[in-house]
Amino acid sequence: MNKYLDFVDDLLDENPEAKREVELISLKYDIIRLLVDYRKNNKLSQADFAEKIGVKQQAISRFEKGDVDPRLSFISKIIAGMNYEVRFLD
Numbered sequence: 001m002n003k004y005l006d007f008v009d010d011l012l013d014e015n016p017e018a019k020r021e022v023e024l025i026s027l028k029y030d031i032i033r034l035l036v037d038y039r040k041n042n043k044l045s046q047a048d049f050a051e052k053i054g055v056k057q058q059a060i061s062r063f064e065k066g067d068v069d070p071r072l073s074f075i076s077k078i079i080a081g082m083n084y085e086v087r088f089l090d
Contacts, residue, residue, distance in 0.1 A: 031075065032064055038082045053081035 012019040039049050046064070047057040055077065062068045063078070079086055 028069075029066065031078065032066060034082065034084070035060075035078055036064055049081060053077040 012022060035049075038044075039046070044052070045057075046060040050057040050060045055074070059068075059074070063070055063074070
């Protein structure tokens with residue numbers, strides 16, 4: 001498996017555009033993991049969390065499944081609903 005990961009790393013190093021896409025996808029799934037963990041740790045259903053942030057339960061479900069490419073406004077609601085803060089580092 002390490003040879004495979006090394007191969008993928010080499011490919012991404014050679015293609016900055018692909019590397020950036022992988023980073024963006026990883027960020028999306030990091031946020032999904034944070035949300036699922038937050039809900040579980042706080043014993044909230046998708047419906048409970050959706051009500052908390054003012055969206056429909058289906059929106060949370062689709063997001064957690066990775067079925068949608070959400071807008072920044074939706075991500076902002078999720079982050080605020082978890083009482084998290086985003087910092088941009090240079």
